[in-house]
Structure formats: C-alpha cells, structure tokens
Amino acid sequence: MEENSHILSWLTFTPLIGALVIALLPKRNEFAARGVALFASIIALLEAISLWSRFDGAYPGLQFVEQTPWILAIHADYFVGVDGLSILMVLLTAMLMPVALLASASIAKHVRSYYALMLAVQTGLFGVFTALSFFHWFIFWEAGLIPMIFIIKLWGSDGAERAALKFFFYTLVGSVALLLAFQAIYLATGTWNFIELRDLASGGALATKLAALLKQMGMNVTPEAAGMALFVGVFLGFAIKVPIWPFHTWLPDAYTKAPTAGSMILTGVLSKMGVYGFLRILLPIFPHEFAACATPLAWLAMLTIVLGAVAAMAQLDLKRMIAYSSVNHVGYCILGIVAVAHAAGGTSANVNWVNEKAAALNGAILQMFNHGITAAALFMMIGFIEERTGRRGIEDFGGLRTVAPVFAGLFGIAAMASIGLPGLNNFVGEFMIFKGAWPVITPMTALSLIGLLATAVYLLTFIQRVFCGPLNERWAKFPDLGTRELLATAPLVALMFIVGIFPAPFINLTNAAAMRLVELYQPAVKAVAQLTGM
Amino acid sequence: MEPTTHIPWIASRLWLIPLLPFLAGGVSALLPRRYRKLSAGLAIGAIGISTLLSFCALAESILRGLQPHAGQQWSAMQTHEVWHWLTEFTWFSYGTTSLKMGFVLDPLTAAMVIMVSFVSMLIFIYSLGYMDRDKNFTRFFTFLSLFAGAMLGLVVANNLLLFFACWELVGLASYLLIGFWYHRPSAAAAAKKAFLVTKLGDIGFFAGLLWLYHATGTLQFYTPDHTGALEQATALAGLPGIMGLSLAGTIALLIFCGAVGKSGQWPLHVWLPDAMEGPTPVSALIHAATMVAAGVFLVARTYPLFQASPQVLTLVAWIGAFTAVMAATIAVAQNDIKRILAYSTVSQLGYMVMGLGVGGMAAAMFHLLMHGFFKALLFLGAGSVIHGCHNEQDVFKMGGVKKHMPLTFWTYIVGTLALAGIFPLAGFWSKDEVLTAAFNWGSGWFHKGPFVLGCIGVFLTAFYMWRQVCLVFLGEYRGDKAKAGHKHVGHEEAETQHETVPGAPHESPTVMTVPLIVLAIFSAFMGFSGLPEHANLIHHFLNPEHAPHNVNWFVIATASALAFAGLGLGHLLYGLKPLAADEPDPLKAKLGKLREFCRDKWYWDEIYEATVVRFANIASVVVDFGDRLLDGATVGLGLLARGLSLINDKFDERAINRCFDGGCGSVRLMGRCFAALQDGRVQSYLRLVAVAAALLAFWFFLK
Amino acid sequence: MLDWTIYLSFLGAGLILCLPREQKALIRWIALASGLLGLGLALGAWWSYNAAVPELTKQVALASDPIRAAFRVVCDVPWIPSLKVSYFLAYDGINLPLVVLNGFICVTGILFSWNIEHRTKEFFAFFLALIGGVYGVFLAMDLFLLFVFYELAIIPKYFIIAIWGSTRKEYGAMKLVLYSFVGSAAALLGILALYVKSGGAAGPGFDLLALKDFKFTPEFQFWCFPLVFVGFAVLAGMWPFHSWAPTGHVAAPTAASMLLAGVVMKLGAYGCLRVGMMLMPIGAKEWAFPLGVIAVINIIYGAAVAWVQRDFKFVIGYSSVSHMGFVLLGLMTLTTIGLDGAVLQMFSHGIIAGLLFAVVGRMVYDRTHTRVLAELQAMRLCDIMPFAAVTFVLAGAASMGVPGFSGFVAELQVLIGVWRAFPWLAIACGFGIVLTFAYTLQTILRAFYGERRVADEAGLRDMPPISPPEKIAATILIALTIIVGIYPNCLLNMIHLSIQPLVTLL
C-alpha cells in the first residue's frame, strides 16, 4: 500500500478530462470524439490496473488515501481511498467503460455529447467508489445520475423519456431521504467522514451523540427511534438504487429503454452503487439498527431474488428480461450483506459463524463484480442483436445460431455464467453468499434457491427461442460478430472464466476488509441476539 | 497442489485424468469448424491418455488392496479397512479459513473412473463414424470432451463442491449435446427440459451441500486427519434436522434430490426419454452409461450420510423400486427404439437406487458398472441400426435387420441378454446382487416391497427387450425401402448420414462396429468380477467393511425364471410370427387402455404440464402483473403530487392573484369615488376648498 | 473604494443620458465599462477581505463587539445631523458576497441586453441606476440611507419593465411596484418605530451597528419584528406575498428579470437579516417557527406551482419563489449553519436565477418568440441551439441542487440548520426538493429535448446563432456556480465569519 499518491484523484478525473476534451472538439469530428473517449477510458483502465497492482489485499484498512480540508464551514474534507470493499468496483468501472464505448458504435446523433456524458458518468462512478466523506461522495452519487438521465433520454428507444424520468425520480426520492438522514447525522456528530462515523457507531458514540442532540433540541423521541429513522432514510436511498423489491419498478423500464452502453453501465456499475452504499455506509454506520432489522431485510432480499427471477420469466422483451434478471442477481448481494448483520449465531461462541459471515460478505462483493461483468455482457449482446435487427421480442428470432455461431456461443457462455454455472464467475460469488447466508438466515436462503432455478428457466428459454430452432429466414443475413464486437466481448468472457476458475486473487483483495467489517459487527450482532434470544 | 505423503504418483496426479479432456475441449472450442480431424484427434487422444491413467489408478488401487498390513493376515479379500489416497489444494481463502478442494483415489473412484473413461473412449471412436457428416462435427467433440472432463472430474473429486461443479458441468454438456441438433425445435426443447428438470434436483443438492458445509465446516469427503464431511456423518446423525430427520438424514435427503434429478428417478425422470433427441452416441454415453449413473455414484459417494439415516434409505429404496417398475411398464409400450432403451435406462437406474436404498451400495455400484457396459452397447447397437436404416427409429418400421447387419445383431443380442439378466452375462450377476440385497433388507411387506417390484421389473425388462429384438432384427424389413431419410428428421439432418441413397439397411463401418464388439465382450464377461459370496471381488474392493451376501438360490431362481418368462412371452408375441408392415402392435389388443396408459408414459408430462409448468407460468404472469401494479402505484403517487400542484396553481391564480387584483380593484373603486368629486369645474374645487378650509379652521378653533 | 460602485453606476447612467441616442454601441460599451469597473471594485474588496479572513477571525474572537469587528467601513460622514442620519457605508462577510453578486449580474445583464435596440439609451441608464441603487442598499449601514437606496431602486424597475417588458408588462410592473411599496411602507413603519423607540436623534439614531446594541423590549420586538421582516420579505417573494415575482419576472426584459430574481429579491432577504434579525433578535426567536413554516410553504408551493406552468418563464419565476423559500427558511433556523446557508443561497440563487432567465428570455424567447413549453417541445431546441440547451441543463442542475453546483452547498447547510431547529420541517423540505427536481427536469426536457413536430423547419434553422456576448455571459455565470459549488470556501469563510457573532445575538 502507498500513501501520498494522487492516483485516485487522477483516476477519478481522467474521464472528466476526456469529456472536456471532447466538448472542445470541433462539432463534425465524430471519429475523434470516439477516439478520445476510448483513449481516456483506456488510460483510466491502465490507472486502475496500476492501482490494483499496488493494492495490498492483506491490509484491511484504507489505501492510497488522500485527505485535505475542503469546505471549512461544514467540516467537509476531500477524502478518498480504496480498500477491499471498493477496489473491485473501481476495477469493474474502469474495465466496463472501454467495453461499453466499444459497444456504442451505433450511436449516430449527438456523438460528442454522448461520449462526453459517458465519461462523465465514469467519473461519477469512480468518485462514488473512492469517496470516504459523505459530502464528497454525494456529489459523485448525483453526478453519475444526471448524465445517465440524458443518456437514456436522448439515445434510448421509444418511451425513453418516461423511463428516464421514472428512474430519476425513484432514485431522487431515495437520494433525498439519504441526504436528509445524513444531514441529521452530521448535526449529531459534526462529521461527514465515513470512517469516523463507523468508529463512532461501533463505539456506541453515535447513539450517545444522537441522544444528546435530541435532548438539546427538546424532542420527545428516543435515540433508538431516531437512529432507526435515520437508518430507514439511508436504507431507502440505497434500496431504491440497488434496487430491492418493492422499490424496483423503475428498473425494467430504465434498463430496457436505455441505449446498449447505457444499460451496460446502469446494470454493470450504477446498480452497484447502491450495494456499495450498503457496504460502505449502511452496514458500518448503523450496526445496531441493521442487526435489528436484519430479518425483515432478509425477507426483502429473498423476495427481490425470487420475484425478480419469476417476473423475468414472464417477459417477452429480451432486454426487459435481462433487466429483471438484474434485479434477481443483485438480490443475492443483498442477501449476503444481510447475513452479515443478522443476529443469528451471534451468541454462539463458534468461530465458524464469523467465517460464514465473512464468506457471505466476500461473496456479496464478488457477486457485485461478477454481475457487473455478466449482465453487462448480456446487455451488450442484446444490443448487438438490436443493432442488427431493430427488434428485441423473444418471438422475433429463431435459429440465429445457424448464422452466428460465435455470437451464440459467447452469448451462451454469458447466459451460463448468469445461471451460475460452476467454472464461470457468478457461481463463485453466489456459492459464497449462499454458503454464508444459509446457516444465518436459512429459510430465506432456501427460498432464494428458487431464484437459481427460475434464472435457468428464463435464460434457457431465451437461448431456445432466439438461437435454437429453425432459422427465421428473415434474419438469414444476420452477420456474426465483427472484430470490434469480438474485442468488446472477449475481455468480459475471459473474465468470466478467470474469476470462475481462479477466484482466489479476487477474494484475497476483499477478504481482509470484509473480515474487518464482520468483526466490527460482532458486538452489535451479539447485543441484538441477546435481546431477541437467538 | 499439496500431495499427501507416500501415495502413488497416479494418486497425486489424479487431476490429470479430467484435465486432459477439459483441455482438449477448450482447445477445440477455439478451433474453427473446419478443423474436424484435429478436434476429433485431440478429443480421442485426450480421453485415450485419460483411460490409460485410469488403468494405472485402478491397478494401483488393486495393488493397494493386495498389500499386507501390519497385524493383519495376508488376505486381499479380508481387509476390513477403508482407505483413500488424498490430494488437496486451496481454491480460495476467506475469513480466517479457506475452501479446500481435492481429489481422492479410493476403490470407488478407481472402479468408476475406469468405466467412465473406457466407455467414453469407445463412444468417442464410435462417434467418428456416426457423426462423420455432421457440419458441427468439431463442436460435437468439443462438447464430448467437455463432458468427459466433467464426468471424470466428478468421479475423482474429493470435495462435494468440486463434485457439484462437475455435476453441473456434465449437466451443461448434456444440455449442449441433447440440443446438438439445435435447429430441431424438439431437440432444443428437450435440452432445456433436461437442464431444468435436473436443475430442480440440483437445487436440493446445493442446499444439502450448503448445509453440510455449515454443519461440518468442510466439504472434503475425506481428510488426512479424518475430519472430512463424510467422516463426521455419525456426529451429524445426532443433530436435529427437519421433518423429524436427523441432520445427516436431512442433508442426505437433499443430496438425494440431486441424484433423483440426474439419475432420472421418479418424479424427475421425465427429461431422460426426451433426451434421446440428442445424437445416439450421446444417448449411449451420457444418458445411459455415465452421467445418469452419476446420481447413483453421488449417493454411493456420500453413502455414510445415508447410512446414518434409515428413513432416508427407505425412501431411496422405494423410489428406486417404483421407478424401476414404472419405467419398465412404459418401455413395454414404446415404439421408438431409443425411447425403449431410455426407459430401460430409467428402470435400471431404479434398480441401482433401490440397491443403494436397501443397503447394497456395492451391489448398486456393481450394477452401475455393468449397466454402463451393456447399456452403452445397446445404445450403440441401436445407433448402428438407426444409422443402417436411414435414421429410422420406429421399431415397427424395421424388421429383418439381422440379415443386413449381423455384427450389430449379435452384439445387440449379447447386450439384450445381459440386460435381461440371463446367466452368465454381466446383468445376471449384478441384478442378482441388487435383488439379493433387497431380499435381505428386512422383513415384513414394507421391506419386501422393493424386492417384489424388482422381480416384476426383471420380467418386464426381459419382455420389452425381446420385443424390441424381435421387432428390429427378425422378420422382414417393414420400412419404406424407396424412401430415404426419416419422417421426423428435417432435411438438414440428411447430411449427418453416410448415404442418403434409398435401399435396404446396411452394416455400419468398422469404426462403429469395433466399439460394439469390445463392449459386447465386456458385457459378457465382466460379471465374473462380482460372483456371489467370497469370490465377490467388486464387493470386497468397494465395500470392505461389509461382508458380501451369501448366495441366495431363491433369488437367483426367481429372477432367472422371470427373465426367461419375459423372454418367452416376448418371443411368443413378436418372435414366432413376425409382424408384417403396418400391422398394429399385438399388445394393443391384449392390454387396451393399459397399454395406452403406458405408451403415454403414465401421463407424467401432462401432469407436470398441468401443475408445475402451469404454476410457474401463472406465477410469473402474476408477479409481472403485480409489478405493473406496483409501478402504477408509484406513478399514481407522482400523479397525485401533480394534481396537488395543479390545485396550488389554481390557488395562486384564483386566491392570491385575485386577492391582489381585488385589492387593487377596491383601491381603484375608491379612486373613482374621489374622482367623481373632481368634476373639472373650477368652482366645484373652490367650493370644496372653502368648505374644507372652513371645517379645518372651525375644528382648529374649537380645540 | 467600494462606495465607487454606487457612484460609478450613477455616473455611467448620467453619462449615457448625455449621449445622443443614435450612439448605441458607445452606450453599450459605456454601460459595460461601468459595470465592469464596479465588478472589479467588488472583486478587489472580496479579494482583500477574503485574504484577511483568518486575521479577522482572530480579531472577531477577541473583540468586545464582534459584529462590528468584522466590518470594514467605506465611508461614514454625517448627512442630516439633526436626525442623526449619516452617510455610512460599510461591508462585512454578509453583504460583500451580495455586492459581488450584484457586480456579476450587472455585467452579465448588460451582456445579455446587448441586442436591445428600442430606446437603448434610456434602458441602460435605468439599468445602471437600478444597479447603483442596489449597490447602495447592500452597502448602506445606516437605516435611513438604506431605505433611501431601497426606494431608489424601485423606480427604475418600473420603467424598465413597463417600457421594455413583454407579456402584460404594465400589469407586471405596477404589481411589482405596488408590492414593493406596500412592503417598504410596512418596513418603514417598523424602522421609524425602531428609531423612535431607541430614542430618536438622542439615541443611536439610524446607525445599524449602534442600534443593534440597543436593547429593545421584548414586547416591542414581538410586534415590530414581523412588521419589518414581512415588509422586507415581500420583496424576497415570501408566500403569500409572492405573486408579484412570477408576474414581474415574466413581464420584465431579460436583464431586468435577471436583476429582479438575481439581486432584487436578495435585497428583501438581506433586509430581513440585517434589519429584522440583527436588531430584533428576540422577536426573531418568537416568530421563527411560524415564519419557518411559511418559508417551507414557499419552497413546496413555489415548486408545485412551477411544475404545472405552461409558460417557460413562469416556471423559472415560480422557481425563484421556491428557492427564496430556502433563504427565508435558513434565516429562520437561527443557527450559524442555517444562516451561512441562507446567505450562500442568496448568492447562489442570484447566479442561477440570472442564468435561467438569460436562457429563457434572451436565448430562447428572443429567437423563437414563444415561451409556451408545448410549442418549444415541438421545436426540439437542442438541435438548433445546443449551447442554450447545455447552459440550461447546467443551470437547471445547479437549480435542482445537484451536488457540485453552488445550490447544493447552500441548501445542504440550510437543511442541516432546519434539522437543528425544526426537524419535521426538514422532511417537508425533502418533498420540496423532489418537486424541484420534478419541475426543473420536466422543463429541461420539454423546452429543449422534445420531439420535432414543427412544419416550418426552415424557420427553425434561420434562427440567429447564439452571439458571443451571450456565450461569454453564460460562461461566466456557469463558471461561478461551479466554482462556488466546488470551492464554496471562497464565500463561505467570510459569511461564516460574519454570521457567527450575529448568531450569538439570537
């Protein structure tokens, strides 16, 4: 690990610089815009790889920290750093963006704006995954959102405006709840700093401060109730972003109507912002509240998984189907995270419980990464289909494997990864989540297994209807993947295999930080367990 | 890779056996379609080396069994000791612990691995001929290699997770190969069905795996320090599980779900007959010899868990027995040559499962191994017939093939008799073992039930096999000699065949017949490795802790008698007077509705269609609708806010602005009143001024 | 030196009046020059004050009169000694940002008015006179003087709107003037009461800094505070006295809209703070909750009404009402952070509202001659004037309170203050924020990103391109909101310095 390097700042702002360069390019020069965008994203990727190579997975704390005072009046710092919770997300963001840009060749109008906005989104994402102070973090949280609205609206398919607005308002309601809650937290503690807040929370000082504030304000509310209210506010912010059932209804529309690359980034990384919020903010800052709410949350996670997958079965629009699949897959992450906080086994002296929870947490982080790759690949390939045929209906195709065997094969791999086939990436994450969650929240985990089956049902139906059967003569000239498309697909597919077969390097990155979080949780979990007699 | 000390080199390099086919598969996956020979060569080479290595493993194992041990008499047959050669490695670490994986070489592995690799190799070679003209020849070998790798990996795994991973991969390979002729909608549907139905069982398996992992803290079957998952089975038997079972029983039950799915046991057997949509070598390899037996192997592998829970074993036995008979009855009424064999496979798998359930693990494994040879033989024979008859699969359109394909005929006869359990072929010995185990299971009708069902199954097996032999090989050729191709094979199918010229059936090429011969030899003689009582090498090898059963003449006699009865009845109905073309099945007249019931597979598909599938569809539609409602509700909230905003706007317009305008209006009105005074006449002003001044002054003075 | 901002504006106005009316270019350049000079002076003062903030912080901490310690006196000469009125100009961290804001709005307003051809001379003269008056209000530290400038600023407003305005311009202008006068009458009553109660000429007189040390009785403060506060707040668009704002903004020409929403509304809020709250802290405390509730109504009501407007400019007009609600709410929290936020919001909203009105009035209306959103929607302006679209998107984002823009920091602080003072209102504000996003986004999408459904494609293409003065002005304002959004220290430090001692009064 290294201190005093500005690599994170550089990483964050590299895409933004690219976006500015694009904005300054002459209007007609679309090729240059594409080139600059790809170049900037690749530079960012190289920076991320350099970051990764210097990252010390065994160290549980923050690395590459930069902290300087920023806004004195509200004690806001510029504070960035990465640890095991975020490094994979940074890598994922860096990696998906060049791929998404490669998949954007069909963008024909407002080319410069498109690439500039995509890069702006990337900066927002990097910011979210590296920021450690709420103020700073929230800027990027919202900054990623606005360009996305325009990407959906301007380059999306029919009805994109409605979808974009729905997406926006859902997220916005969450953000506002989040913001309000954090203002109250700041009022109580005087800090925006996630790390300080975590330490305060685990030491119980947060509750004390909250109580003091309430007393000072003369409010007739118990600190527990106040803490719970704040928890609910923050939870809402992330639950909508993730999304957790029943806050998910913005998702199918947004993912479906967005342009291909937009869907890729939305599902690949943007939805991870919410999960990351759980990891970075909700879990550490609200240990007692989270532990107390863990059972209902586990049910919600289960419903997200099962209902997402079951709803996907009913979809006739391919993109919508994969969108629902995204709901389902992100639900696994939440299941793993809830397992960490759940009180079951809290009173047991068995050290095994800690390991179970560590497994669940590692699994959740890995699942974020994996789903980012897999879902992005699926959306991208549906995008290829749509570019070629202009259609997305499941009944519109048939027998495409005959004319596009390579495409069919790669799609099959991605679909199998999504189904959770061993040897491919999703399996590892899902296995760890289930492994960790099983003993902790057995009924929900067991019911969640239905999700695995349902996933197989709709994805195989997809393959059956689109790629198998007699060739639909209408698409007899359907071209197989071109070089550019192969170039975009290959890294994702390669990663599916790499993570699926050798997950150790990835888990090693996250394990120390995950373990620390789990241990941090033990007192809260114990307290709640004693209270509920688990 | 950390090999434990003092184990043979093959045991520490066991991973090579699955790895080679995997590599072959991986490389040929990247090859363009035109590299047909390279792909096939890679696949066959890899599986050949794997087979050699498997031989080494078997040899080492047998030698290990022969070695003297301290304080024990020199007797290979008497070592009551379970032994494993283990290697382990860490897949990844998490928390303070790590997930270890490993490979095990023990008798079970050794026996299974040689069967799998050997049969695979033969079928690979056979496929060279069978798939010769297929344009996706390269892909076929890719998938076959993938399958072989996964299957071998499953066999050598010392870890339930690794086992599960390979288990899923064989499922994938099965899916890919059933759907190999993807342009046929039926094939694509069958592939999906196979994957999903087995996946259903796998969900249970996965749950059991998770539970086992939590309960024991490891997924290794065996560990050097004897803390493996299976080695803790006794401890688990003391813990509570669900539904009144012990924890061990619960986990065993869940794991058995996986076996039910993969091994085509009732109620998840429905996929296996449909899987015959795949090319015949695939049916032979995956859906007869190896993969479907993996379920049985899984139970055998995790047998300590099952042993810890008698209730689960009982359930296993009954499911096996029921499946054996049910599938046999269905097989009786089928017309498709491959479907008959498929139901036969289901039935035989039922025997194996029954064997497991009644405590005869070694017997079940023995039957598994033997079944692997003779069922592969039968399928390949059937493939050869289909090949020879220009893709005809309906047995009523065959007949008299004996004349044209003598080699196929004779090998097929060997397979048939072996399957029927005719002395001294392999099937006789293995089925006898299973039935003996069932017979010895316990007393009372409940415990004798599986045995009785097994006996019925023996009769039915012999009957439907002989029916098939008669219909296919005897009599005259009933097919349309002038017509090439097959009615339910599309025109593209034609290119998978050698010749499309019309004409009589013909013998298959050497590359296909050699495997038939080899398999026939094995089917005929392998049974001697499992003679009853002390000569039961297999039993001693696989299950040294339990003594083999004594010879039970009652069982032998009953089974043999029933088998002969079945053959006789078959010959009576079909052999004596060969059917003419378009003549209906004699059974139709004799059994009537019952035959229809059997022909329609007991309506299982329809039942599932009406229940499970419909439920899933309805559920998905309901959930989707619920989502739309939810969406509508949120949109409604937005509209509500908008409505309130409109009200606000009206308020602004009607109340606030009107107040202002009204205020201004009243001021103006007042102004108008005063303006009336201002009539423009100077004198009026003057008057006003005067009066005002007067009043002012008056007021001033008064003050 | 800062008093020269006032003189320069009036001098500029006078000089322009002396020029022949045909010399339009010269008139514009003179106006711009005087605006720039004023801005330069304001920025110079800002620079030196900002540099002195650490030093001043120490002095303030030690001073016996910390509020006065934060001040820098520009000039202080007796004016009407018999009434104890003096010509007293001074600035601290509260009014200095507003002076700077006025400078920027002046310069950009002139740039956005570059195309005015109708009675150019009078327009710029009135404009500069108005600017001078506003400078005067912000700088005056003598109540009498403050009031004189306050009234002085009303007159040119009327003429600018009534002569150069558009929709219902006489109505709008008259409404504005009436509201202003009624408000200022109430305020004047309060001011006179303050003067009399404090002893008239024998007491501290009209000197704000001296008056603040006079302890008015609580009973007096209880009735006088709302008089003064509401009197000033009418100009800040306080509900239900807000209705002049949308009408006035809509009727006004671009530069005047910018100035109205950008600066004039701040005059009211500034008066509330400086006169109402500083002089009558007890009254402020008594009235904090009801006025806070009204401020929240402002926020939600303004946003809700803006959401359903059909006229582009009305949306922005009501948005100003909504945003000023944040200022008033921040003031009513009576906490340091809330007041910090309120003052910053004054600055921030000044910039943003200026930008929004510039886009609506100058860039869009002057070219399309329509402000009906449905008609604009059919034009899909993002293809025709991308610069305007991007500007409006950025301005809209800033207006929504997207982090990274100045509005966010300000509203964040206000809301923290609200949490401290009235937690339940904070949740209500949440709804307000959602509504703000709703109308802003809807407006952005409708005005610029609709579906092209216009038959007259050529007519669209023939629109004049965005001119350099517009681009320069828009860039200045965008840069400002981003700079303040990312580095709010540049203003917050001085605001905080001056607010802190003020809050100790409360």
Place this chain on the structure above:
Amino acid sequence: MTTLAHFQILASLLFAIGLFGAVTRRNAIIVLLSIEIMFNAANLSLVAFWRYSPHPEQLSGVMFAIFGIAISAAEAAVGLALVIVIYRYYKSIQVDEMRTLKG
C-alpha cells in the same frame, strides 16, 4: 369707536361675498372679478391689522397690501387674457363648460 373687529368683520363679509360670487357665477369674467373682491378684502384686512398693530413703524401690513395689489394686478392681467383665449377657443366663457380638469 371703530375697533379692529369692525374692520375684520367687514373684510370677512367682503371676502364671503367675493367667495359667493366666485363659486356661483358662471361667467369667467365675473368669477375673476369676484376673486378681485376677495383680494381686496384681504388687503383691507392687512392694512387694518397694520393700523392697529403695536409696531406700525415696520409697515408690514402696508407692504403686504402693496405686494398683494401688485400680484392681483398681474393675476387679473393674465386671467383676463386667458378669458379671451378661452372665449376664442370655446366660443364661450362659461366656466361650467371648461372641464378638462375632470379626473
């Protein structure tokens, strides 16, 4: 004895008469003349005050009267000129018809 009051009451009476004429008559010339009566009444009052004042040497009343006369002369000149103009314009000097001041 003639007291100051006599003069003042007389002046008041004359003033009232003048006022009566000014508000009653319609002819502009008569109205003007009525105003002259009021002027004279005022002058009379002023001179009377002077006569009875404690400091007659300051001559204030006289001075006022002289100035008043001067001003009323000017007024009469202008007024009558206006009357002529009005007559030309309206063909009438009826004050009732002049209503441009109406609000």
Place this chain on the structure above:
Amino acid sequence: MDTAFIILSLITVGGAVWAVTLRNLMHAVLSLVLFFFGIAGFFFYLNADFVGWVQILVYVGAVAILAIFAIMLTHNLTAEDEPEFFSLRWLTGLAVAGAVGAVLWFAIKNNTAMSQVAPVGVASNVADIGRKMMTDWVVPFEVVSLLLTAALIGSIVIAMEQISHRK
C-alpha cells in the same frame, strides 16, 4: 364706529353685492369700480394714503378697464344662462360663503385683540415705504417686479398666440 366707516362700509358692501349679483356684465364691472373706490376710501381712512392711491390707480385704472375690454372683446354683455336666484347653485354658494364667513366671524369674535382701539399717530408716508421697500423688502420687491413683467409678457403672448393662430 363712526359715520365715515358706515358710509364706506355701505359703499363697499353694496358695490361688492352688486358686482357679484348683477346680470349685466357692464353693470357688474361698474359696481366693482364702486367697490374699489370704497376700499380705497378705507385705506385713506386707515392713514395708508399710499396704498389708497395705489388701489385707485391699479384697480380702477387698470383692472376695471381691463375687465371692460375683456367684456367687449368677448361680445358678451349679458350672461344669458346665469343661475336664477334661489337655485341650487345660489344656495350652495350662499352656504359655502356663509360657512367661510361664519368661521371668520367666529375667529374674530373670539379674539380679544380685536377689540382694541386704533392707536394714535400711526401713518405711512411714501418715504418710509420707499425706504423699507429698498431695504428689508428688496427681495420680494424684485420678485414681484419680475412677476409683473412675466405676467405682462405672458398675457400678451397668450392673447397674441391665439390671434396668430386664427390667421
């Protein structure tokens, strides 16, 4: 109250009343001349000789003549539509004049200073007036002279302009 006062009073009041009531304009002006003389008489009576002469010169000599010229120029010797006696107009006029008169009478009556007798030896000579006019009252004097000039020119211009217009 002596005889002179009574006579003068009767002349002035009578002149005034006739002036405001007579319908014939010329008669009204002549009554006014009578009134002017009466006032002049009062001035003499009050020892303000100079003012008296001025009164005669200005009013009788200038104003009355001007009025007569005006009447003749407007060809309007009789006011045709003058209000009848006891019309509403008369009554309001009476009321207004009465009210003002009453207030003045009331004020005079309640003032004790009004009952004083005229001091002896009070007189104004022209020299004193001239001196005063050039010292203490010089500014008003100048202003009034300016005013007179302006009025002179103004009235000429007003009348001229209209004449030139008519051409």
